[in-house]
Amino acid sequence: MASLLFDNFNKYSFITADEFVQIEQVLIKRFVKKKKNLLHEGDICRYLYFVEKGALRSYTIDKQGNEHVMQLAIEDYWIADLSSFITQTPGNLAIEVIEDCEVLLLPHPALEQLYDTIPSLGTFFRKLYQRAYVHLQARLHSSQSISAEERYLELMKQHPKISSRIPLIYIASYLGITAESLSRIRKHIHSKA
Amino acid sequence: MASLLFDNFNKYSFITADEFVQIEQVLIKRFVKKKKNLLHEGDICRYLYFVEKGALRSYTIDKQGNEHVMQLAIEDYWIADLSSFITQTPGNLAIEVIEDCEVLLLPHPALEQLYDTIPSLGTFFRKLYQRAYVHLQARLHSSQSISAEERYLELMKQHPKISSRIPLIYIASYLGITAESLSRIRKHIHSKA
DNA sequence: CGATTTTTTGAATCATATCAACGTACGTGG
DNA sequence: CCACGTACGTTGATATGATTCAAAAAATCG
Numbered sequence: 062m063a064s065l066l067f068d069n070f071n072k073y074s075f076i077t078a079d080e081f082v083q084i085e086q087v088l089i090k091r092f093v094k095k096k097k098n099l100l101h102e103g104d105i106c107r108y109l110y111f112v113e114k115g116a117l118r119s120y121t122i123d124k125q126g127n128e129h130v131m132q133l134a135i136e137d138y139w140i141a142d143l144s145s146f147i148t149q150t151p152g153n154l155a156i157e158v159i160e161d162c163e164v165l166l167l168p169h170p171a172l173e174q175l176y177d178t179i180p181s182l183g184t185f186f187r188k189l190y191q192r193a194y195v196h197l198q199a200r201l202h203s204s205q206s207i208s209a210e211e212r213y214l215e216l217m218k219q220h221p222k223i224s225s226r227i228p229l230i231y232i233a234s235y236l237g238i239t240a241e242s243l244s245r246i247r248k249h250i251h252s253k254a
Numbered sequence: 255m256a257s258l259l260f261d262n263f264n265k266y267s268f269i270t271a272d273e274f275v276q277i278e279q280v281l282i283k284r285f286v287k288k289k290k291n292l293l294h295e296g297d298i299c300r301y302l303y304f305v306e307k308g309a310l311r312s313y314t315i316d317k318q319g320n321e322h323v324m325q326l327a328i329e330d331y332w333i334a335d336l337s338s339f340i341t342q343t344p345g346n347l348a349i350e351v352i353e354d355c356e357v358l359l360l361p362h363p364a365l366e367q368l369y370d371t372i373p374s375l376g377t378f379f380r381k382l383y384q385r386a387y388v389h390l391q392a393r394l395h396s397s398q399s400i401s402a403e404e405r406y407l408e409l410m411k412q413h414p415k416i417s418s419r420i421p422l423i424y425i426a427s428y429l430g431i432t433a434e435s436l437s438r439i440r441k442h443i444h445s446k447a
Numbered sequence: 448c449g450a451t452t453t454t455t456t457g458a459a460t461c462a463t464a465t466c467a468a469c470g471t472a473c474g475t476g477g
Numbered sequence: 478c479c480a481c482g483t484a485c486g487t488t489g490a491t492a493t494g495a496t497t498c499a500a501a502a503a504a505t506c507g
Binding site (some may be wrong): 198 | 296317340384393394430
């Protein structure tokens with residue numbers, strides 16, 4: 062069983078082949094085209110999305126109608142509006158496809174049931190939520206303590222695949238700056254390299 | 255039983271008087287003086303802290319040694335380094351007393367045990383973690399979409415008690431700006447009011 | 448290929464930081 | 478109870494990082 066998802070589970074928890082078969086039974090596979098939304102602002106997030114292929118972003122929309130990227134995801138990443146998923150109430154994130162995708166949908170009610178039969182799945186997702194929290198805190202910290210250029214360099218270092226594949230406008234938005242600024246930052250970096 | 259903590263539990267969950275007695279048995283009461291630290295960077299956060307009286311802040315320290323306030327807490331607030339508390343591994347938050355405090359300490363192992371006997375306690379803290387997550391996301395969103403002045407006004411509106419009692423330097427740090435900037439923002443607000 | 452999206456560049460402007468100085472308040476030890 | 482020191486707040490002058498708006502160049506897509 063060569064499966065990206067199986068390996069992903071076993072990165073942070075321990076899932077047997079048998080257990081994985083059970084999980085597979087509730088997964089829904091979707092092929093989604095660029096520019097399509099998996100989730101709209103105000104929707105209840107009914108699935109956790111695991112990316113098998115392609116790229117996506119989640120984003121919020123402010124009062125002026127500007128979008129702000131909250132998360133970027135490529136192969137082997139999970140993406141969702143976590144707080145909406147956990148509470149099953151309307152959230153304020155939207156999720157859009159950046160690059161034609163193959164995603165696996167893990168439905169909320171099915172997951173709740175699987176927790177009973179596969180205890181280590183609870184561990185896995187508890188850890189996942191926790192990483193999300195830590196990551197958010199780290200982002201707030203760096204947005205308050207370092208320059209946009211440093212933030213960009215850090216992102217490049219930690220997620221080189223993301224920064225090379227995702228269009229600059231989304232990376233800029235993720236970093237909390239404009240596309241123009243990031244373009245200038247790139248020029249500046251190249252000029253001294 | 256007139257208790258701030260009892261009422262706090264019943265804001266987000268339902269705890270009976272009997273259950274509350276059980277909880278009280280594991281709580282540790284501490285009186286802590288201004289400037290003292292309840293937690294240092296790199297410590298394992300072994301307690302959730304409930305503030306009965308006084309004021310505290312949690313903060314991170316960046317590479318240049320500057321502090322950045324992550325949370326402010328007064329009476330009726332919980333404070334902790336959540337990710338360190340949950341994993342019981344060293345964290346990177348410190349917690350310092352701003353105003354002489356009375357705090358209740360809820361130890362990690364005791365809480366784990368109470369979850370078995372008081373199921374609604376699990377609900378309560380799950381919701382607490384979730385609010386922390388949502389709040390963090392909202393902060394990141396507003397730090398990327400609105401000006402420092404708007405952020406300050408929002409804080410004043412949502413937490414008037416905090417903004418009136420806590421020294422300006424900590425509020426500024428919480429907002430991600432310098433004390434000088436916040437001072438000017440205040441002046442600007444008063445001038446047009 | 449044309450159409451759209453994405454990236455780059457320039458000039459002007461703005462929000463916030465920085466550095467330095469001064470004012471105020473407060474609490475503690477003498 | 479006063480005086481002193483430390484913590485906190487304000488103000489001014491200047492610097493800087495990032496935004497805005499406009500336009501052109503480059504890349505991508507059907």
